[in-house]
Amino acid sequence: MWATRAAAVFVLGVAIAFGGDRAPDEAAEADRACAAELARWQLSSADSLLDRPAAPAQKWTNPSAGRVYGHTYVWLDRGRPAAVGCLYRYFDPYQSLNGELVALTGSQLVAKKDDKVIWEPQTKWEWHPLPGAATPAAGGPQRLIQMRAIADECKVELLDKRNTIKGDSQTPRLLTTPIYRYDFAKSKPLDGALFAYVIGTDPELLLLLECDTSAAAPEWRFGVGRLNRDHVKLRRKGGTAWEGPAIVGGYENEPTEAYHFFPLALREGAKK
Structure with a gap:
């Protein structure tokens, strides 16, 4: 009884905090x-x-940042994630539409909007070894279990400055279901999955795991894509596996960087 009441109060509180009855209309x-x-x-x-993504790989919200609703898209190149982008609409504390792009395995990436080049990253994707990881299993389902275990043993630390100048220490949680799982028929002999670490359900860091099943001695490897401009770390087995410094400078960072944030114009008549 008390548990039921507590759960109801919690859900109601979240709904009120996040916009109450406005949420369905804002999400639409x-x-x-x-x-x-x-x-x-x-x-x-x-x-x-x-190919333009037919649908978002993920829809997300982040009540700690405000009334915001976003979509995550994955662009594929022969079955591998070449780039990831997010589009998101703020209703409070801002009225805005924003976008961000991050380069993954794609080479010589170019993003155009209405045939105008907006993003052309010059940085090169980096793979990193995973010392001590199990040898990739023979079957796809077993490999997915292994990848989930690797993603779970990794922890993310983020100094989030969205709400304070000093920054709040955050530990984005892992979504155990990858936002993209390789289609082995298209990516063979490569297999892998793309995992997201989130606040709310808003992706802050992406972890790409991959192995070459045709190698004489297959091994897991990882790469990282950031979806946040603040200082972020990926930790594994007590050590720092990857670290991204805060991106300083203007509101809209350089279009030659692997991660690019950009504001977008709201259409006339957009709800406020």
Whole structure:
């Protein structure tokens, strides 16, 4: 009885904090805004056009940052994640539509909006070894279990400055279901999965795990894509496996960087 009441109060409190009865309408407006914006973008890798994602890999919210609703998209190149992008609509404390892109395995990536180049990262994707990780299993389901275990033993530390100048220490949690799982029929002999570490359900850091099943001695390897401009660390087995310094400077960072944030214009008549 008390548990039921407590749960009801908690859900009600979250709904009120996040916009109450406005949430469904705001989420629907965000869906429309993100879909309309996505249609204006085209990505290519090594001069080959990448198929525009047919649907978001993930829809997310982040009540700690405000009333915001976002979509995460994955662009693929021969079954591998070449780049990831987020589009998100703020209703409070801002009225805005924003985007961000991060380069993963794609080479010579170019992102165009309405045929104008917006992003052309010059940094090179880096793979890192995973000392002590189990040898990749023979079967796909077993490999997914291994990847989940690797992702779970990694922890993320974020100094989040969205709400304070000094920053809040955050530990984004792992979504145990990857936001993208390789289609082995297209990526073979490579297999892998893309995991997200989130606040609310908002991805802050991406962990890409991959192995070459055709290698004489297959091994797991990892790469990282950030979706936040603040200082962030990926820790594993007590040590720092990867670290990204805070991106300093203007509101909109350089379009040649692996991670690019950019503001977008709201259409006329957008709900406030």
